[in-house]
Every structure is written in C-alpha cells, then in structure tokens.
Amino acid sequence: MKPSSLSHSVSEKIIETFIHLSAAVSIVGLVLIFIFIGKESLPVFTSPEIRREASLSKIFLPQSPEPGEEKVFRWQPVSVVPKYSLLPLVVGTLKATAVALLFAIPLALAAALFTSEFAPSWLREWVKPVIELLAGIPSVVMGFFALIVMATYVQELFGLDFRLNAISAGIALGLAVVPVVYTMAEDALSAVPQSYREGSIALGATPWQTAWRVVLPAAFPGIFAACILGLGRAIGETMIVLMASGNAAVSSWSPTDPFRSLSATIAAEMGEVVRGSTHYHVLFFIGVLLFLFTFFINYLGQLFVERLRQKLSGTDK
C-alpha cells in the first residue's frame, strides 16, 4: 500500500470514529443533565441536616411557621426560619399555564385550520411564516413587551388592582406557545390525505363541515400532540414569567393576582444562593421536577405523533 493512501485510510478511520461517537452525544447529554441536576437535588432525600428544613413532607405539606400556629404553605427560603413549600410556586405555574393555553390553543388551532383548509395558497405562503416568526422572538423580548407595554393595557382593560398579574403574563406566555401549537397542528392537518376532503365534499358537505367533522378528527392525534407540547413549553418557559409575573410567592388561584412560577424561582434565586445550602439543593430539586415533567410530556407527544402517522398511513389496527 502506498503511504499516502495509508494515511488517507487512517484519517478516514478517525473521522468515522468521530461520527459514530458524536451520535451518542445527544443521549449522553440527556443522561448527564438528569444525573447532574439529580445529584444536586439528592440531599433533599438523604442529608438529615437538609431534611430538617426541607424534606419532601415540608416541601409538599402545610407547615406551621411557629409551633402552635395555623398550618400554611409558604415559600420563604431567606428568612430566620426558612420555609420551602413549593405549593405557591406550583399554583403560580399552573395558573399562568392555564391562562396561556386558554389563550393560545383556540387561536393557534383556528389559525392552523384556516391556513391549511380555507386560505388560498398565496395567502398561506404569506401568513404561515409571519405566525412562525413568533417563535423567533426571544423570550426575553416577549417578557419585556409584557412587562413594559402589555401590562399597562391589560390592567386598564380589565380594571385590575395589580399591574403584573397572571392574565398579562399568561397572554405573553401564550404568544410564545402559539407557534409551537400552530406549526405542529398545521403539519398534522396538511398530512391528512386529499381524498378525505374530496370524499366529504362529494357527499355534499360544506368546506367547514369537511374541516370540522372529517379533517380535524383525522388529524386528532397530531392536534393533541401539538397541545401537549404547547403545555410543556408553557410550564418550562422562564424569562417571560420572571419578568411579567410580579414574582410574589402567594398561593392564590386568582388570575388577577401577581404570582411566581417554579422556573422563574430558579432563575431569580440561583444567582444569590449559597452553594451547598438547603436553598441551593431545593432549587435543583425544582429543576428535577421540571425536567421529569417535560420529559414525560415529550414522550406523550411523540407517542401521539406516531399514532397520527400510523392512522394516516392506514397501518393502525
């Protein structure tokens, strides 16, 4: 063998090894994420010192601030007697997510129906990128817009007591969820074979009846996947909520009160926390909760996308 072709085949081996190894990076990355945020939250389960302040029961069940006082849920990690109840944060997250989804899902689905079923093709080519542009707006810009501009109008429009509340934060969050739901739902609707529509129209149905009773049910698994991935996005989104929520850790279900979410709590408090303190480990525990929840949501979403594929290709039995 000539030396040049030998070195050639050696460099080829090196490159191919790199290709094979890099394919594992995504798996290794995902596993490392779980291991490293899990490792830092482990003391919540194992360290007796930390469990005295923040065991699972202290995190999830009501506690008396002073002996003999009424039991309450409170997140006050920086006080003489630190309190680590996650309930106010969970309530805040769910509240903002609910507002965001109530706002985003109907709008995004209706818009997806319009673009895939009713709009002429020149309009579709034009409208679709504009809505997808929403995905390109950085969340910090959306947070800025909610905080500086929208909050004032929302407060005046509804006559609210607080400028920062779950309604304005939820709407901004919803705007970030819209492109997720819209793009996936539009894909699902477009994937429904044309013959379904032709059959329905031939039987005398109007375009709306066709869209509502034939196309939408056919695309249902994909639509559902779009909605749960939107849910995952809303739960995990940080900057919008951090900027527009008012960051008050109160357990109130009212959408007109300020609130604080799980993700925003990590963002706001991790910078000042003492490494290795109870507070530090509890923040990582919140990270684990977010990770597991979105992991589950994604898994569910993939399951439904797969179902859609099988359904439309006629291989499901």
Add this chain to the structure above:
Amino acid sequence: MNRRWIDLFSRLFTLLTALACFSLVAGVALILGDVVLNGLKHLSWEFVSTAPKTGMTEGGIFPALFGTVFLVLLMTVAVVPLGVSTAIYLQEYAPAGSRWVKLIRMAIQNLAGVPAIVFGLFGLGFFVDFVGKGIDRFFFDGALTFGQPAILWASLTLALLTLPTVVVATEETLRVVPRSHREVAYSLGATRWQMVRRVVLPQAVNGILTGTILAVSRGAGEVAPILFTGAAYYLPYLPTHLNQQFMVLNYHVYVMATQSPDVDATLPLLYSTVLVLLMLTFALNFAAIIIRSRLRRRLKAGR
C-alpha cells in the same frame, strides 16, 4: 337543518378561523411595530459602539453586542461539527430503523423539549462545578481558573441546547440527496466516507447553513441557560479569555427592564437594545427561511 342555515354557519365559522389567523398576524405586527417605532429613536452608531454609562441610563451596548457575537461564535464551533456528524451518522451510517437509531432520535427530541432553565442548572452543575473545578484541580493546583461562570461554559451549555436544531435541519437536507447519487459513488469504488464527503455533503451545505443560522438565532435569544454560567450584569472590560464572564444583549435587556434605578431614563435605551436584538435574530431567521424554502422547492422538484 335547512341547507341555507348550514351554509351560513359554515361561512361564519370559516370567518372566525380567518379572524383568529389575522389577529395573530396583527399581534406580531403590533409587537414589532412598537419595538421598531420606539427603538429607532435612540438607535445610532454611537449607541452600538460605546459602553453603557451612569447606571445604564446613558451610553450604548457595545460590550453586550461583542459578548453576544463571541458567545455565539464559540457555540457554533462546538455545535455544528457535533450536530452535522450526528445527522450524517443517522442518515448515512446507522442501519435504518435500528433500536439505537430510535434511541438517538428520541434523545434528540427530548433534548429539544427540556426547559432552558434546566440547561442553566446543568451548565452550573456540570460545566462550572464538575468540569471547571476538575480542570482547576488537575492543571492549576486548585487555583480558581475555570471553575467559575465563564463564556466557555455558557457557550457549551447553549451548544447542547441548540444541538437538536442543527441535527434536524441537517438530516432534512441529507434526505433530499437522491439515492442514485450514493449508488453511483459506490459503484465507482468510493468508500463510505469518500461518498459522504464528495457526494452528499456538497449537496447538503444549504441545510447545514439553515441549521447553523437557526441555532445561532436561538442561542442569541436564550437567557435562562447563561444566567448562572457566565452572563454578567456589567463589566468594565471586554472578555478576551475563555474563562472570563461576559455581557450579552439578551441579559442586558433583562437587567435594564427589571433592575434599572431610573426606569424612565433607561426606557429609550432599553427599546433600542431590544430592537438591535430583534434585528439580529430576525435577520438570521429570515435568512434561514429563504434558504429552506429554496431547499423545499428542490425537494419537490426531485420527487
């Protein structure tokens, strides 16, 4: 129900979906319009070329702009080779439909769904505390060098976050390369790598570019992953080493919007900063859209 009523209802609901669609478009226009109109007032060459002064109520954003570009460049250097070769593996090397491939695809999709703030925690726990402190222990006798928030760790955290973007976009274009091209290369005696290098990759440049651009746009926009891994509130110098902290546009927006001592004085600067950030990400997104639509056309033509 009477046919006329059915037609009327159909029209009404169709109109409602159109309304939803256009209200979203109007929403986008409203946000952009507000930012552009208010942002243009203060935008000048001086603004993008000088440092912030007097508690961010005067001066410009140069250090933040510099930090953003530096950060995103480092991230690109890390994510593009990894993402592209993952896509090459999935499309060209892996046995199609194997369990390993399914696992990789699942990992990529899940990685794309992990909240940005969790990446931030990971960057702190893994890159800063584990890798960084480890390097300090072995190479610097425990002197604090890499075991602290730094631009290197922030860019690697972002690289992991944007990996799915690059993989998905690259895979999409690899799929467009016709099977016959590969077969011809093999029949001429090319090895697999020669085939990939000489036949597939030259045709996939567009998609790789799209993926890179989208990743850069995403990386320039995300704040949560860099909050604890290197972004600085204010720095009097520009970062020149990999282990230094940095200022960055998006974090600068957050700081000015929430922690300004004088909101009214900061607001014009804030608007202009947002405008610069938006122009940056939109220009990138727009380029990606154009390249991709060209690609899609080729895909259609090829079928």
